[in-house]
């Protein structure tokens with residue numbers, strides 16, 4: 505085999521509870537990840553060296569050198585296997601870049617799956633998970649897909665039972681937000697408030713809504729502790745969230761570290777309507793509809 509293509513979904517966080525800053529610069533989280541049907545595609549072709557090329561949505565904002573997380577994933581996998589493999593990666597992006605939907609993590613997870621296949625390594629998922637956790641806090645979930653609770657940095661995962669399909673609308677913003685900057689702003693805002701930061705706890709009401717497949721209940725339980733920080737860095741997101749509510753979303757929040765905003769709809773038809781209203785309101789660069797949960801990386 506000399507070419508493997510993997511399709512990999514974006515994520516939205518249904519609950520993102522952020523604990524106090526740890527000594528290692530990370531925060532303990534309760535992070536309920538939900539994979540949604542916005543997909544990047546990563547094609548791996550056997551080569552002597554390592555290279556990456558990016559095309560599609562905001563491709564010019566993605567590095568095509570060693571800073572690219574997908575290339576880092578390929579290098580880490582080759583090192584794990586103890587061999588000097590090469591690969592040329594082509595990434596077709598649909599997931600917003602630096603948008604809080606784990607696009608970079610998705611590409612890294614796809615590269616792990618594609619190179620594992622291309623190089624005939626046959627490594628089990630547990631091995632890939634370990635490499636994934638070293639690449640970034642969201643990469644293990646990007647390998648898993650579906651819906652799961654992440655604890656620790658977000659890398660320790662427990663799959664969650666979901667009793668239905670949920671329909672989403674995503675409002676894309678101009679430009680991205682750096683995850684590290686948003687966490688830093690979260691610490692700053694909290695310090696300025698002078699309030700203690702409680703340990704993050706999973707919302708049982710949110711898990712019950714997921715189990716029941718109850719969109720209305722889920723809409724009421726969506727929370728993101730990074731939202732005040734994202735709003736502080738990007739004031740216009742307040743108007744986007746307000747417009748989503750005014751247009752009849754069951755719930756809305758900043759996705760991860762933003763600046764993408766996610767809105768929950770009652771049905772596929774309602775998501776289409778909501779997307780049109782949001783587009784008309786002029787509060788987003790672009791608007792996408794999607795559903796979740798969807799499976800993780802899939803060889804196509």
Ligand code: C5P
Nearest residue numbers: 529530531533640641657658683684687
């Ligand atoms: O793990 P990853 O490299 O994706 O994280 C990017 C940045 O996000 C970290 O450098 C850190 O500033 C912040 N982060 C955090 N706590 C987490 C995950 C990420 O503070 N649990």
